[in-house]
Amino acid sequence: MTADSPIIVALDYAEPEAALAMAARLDPARVRVKVGKELFTRGGPAVVEALRERGFQVFLDLKFHDIPNTVAGAVRAAADLGVWMVNVHASGGGRMMDAAREALAGHAAPPRLIAVTVLTSQTDDDLREIGLRDGAEEQVRRLAALTRDHGLDGVVCSAREAAMLRQLCGPDFDLVTPGIRPAGSAGDDQRRVVTPVQARDLGVSHMVIGRPITRAPNPTAVVDDILQSLS
Ligand SMILES: O=C(O)c1cc(=O)[nH]c(=O)n1[C@@H]1O[C@H](COP(=O)(O)O)[C@@H](O)[C@H]1O
Numbered sequence: 001m002t003a004d005s006p007i008i009v010a011l012d013y014a015e016p017e018a019a020l021a022m023a024a025r026l027d028p029a030r031v032r033v034k035v036g037k038e039l040f041t042r043g044g045p046a047v048v049e050a051l052r053e054r055g056f057q058v059f060l061d062l063k064f065h066d067i068p069n070t071v072a073g074a075v076r077a078a079a080d081l082g083v084w085m086v087n088v089h090a091s092g093g094g095r096m097m098d099a100a101r102e103a104l105a106g107h108a109a110p111p112r113l114i115a116v117t118v119l120t121s122q123t124d125d126d127l128r129e130i131g132l133r134d135g136a137e138e139q140v141r142r143l144a145a146l147t148r149d150h151g152l153d154g155v156v157c158s159a160r161e162a163a164m165l166r167q168l169c170g171p172d173f174d175l176v177t178p179g180i181r182p183a184g185s186a187g188d189d190q191r192r193v194v195t196p197v198q199a200r201d202l203g204v205s206h207m208v209i210g211r212p213i214t215r216a217p218n219p220t221a222v223v224d225d226i227l228q229s230l231s
Pocket residue numbers: 010012036061119120121156178179180188190208209210211212
């Protein structure tokens with residue numbers, strides 16, 4: 001059983017074998033893992049099952065966005081896979097989020113259900129291009145409030161938005177945040193990074209961390225250092 005660690009390791013691998021080899025170097029008592037679109041499209045439910053067999057709690061990051069009935073079915077399928085967390089796009093709307101939440105009602109082991117507001121890759125200009133004129137921050141605020149009002153467990157957000165969202169959505173709302181870099185490690189292609197301690201102080205509850213752990217010579221040591229810095 002996984003301890004309640006704030007670290008979610010992003011298993012961003014094209015090949016299931018590589019993802020499982022990395023998982024073998026991690027301790028399911030100290031981290032959770034994230035399976036995204038590329039790995040799942042190649043490896044399918046078998047990858048999730050293999051990770052669960054090794055004791056990991058799995059965040060299935062497929063960002064569902066479709067008509068309510070279809071998203072409800074997809075979320076139920078994720079729950080049947082035994083994942084710990086699953087996500088949808090909040091821009092699918094309140095009825096879609098209701099359908100997703102209701103699909104999990106009565107499930108023996110419902111995953112945490114969270115929503116993506118605005119992707120951190122999207123700028124104000126990108127939003128204007130699709131007819132959204134209020135800017136990213138206002139759109140994040142609007143979609144996070146909608147997510148909260150429709151009873152989901154939290155949102156994916158950037159650290160930049162975390163303090164505002166913690167205030168808006170209350171202490172029990174999951175704030176799941178990528179772009180985390182331990183002090184002194186490379187930023188890679190992340191534009192705005194914060195350290196684990198800064199993220200925690202901003203109100204982040206779960207930190208999605210990929211390359212600083214998966215590309216380290218000793219992934220376990222990086223995990224230990226991060227947990228130590230937070231303790
Ligand atoms: O949905 C995500 O997880 C995500 C959203 C986002 O806005 N930015 C972002 O970096 N991510 C993911 O977070 C992980 C970050 O990985 P590293 O940059 O290697 O730590 C990757 O799996 C990204 O796809």
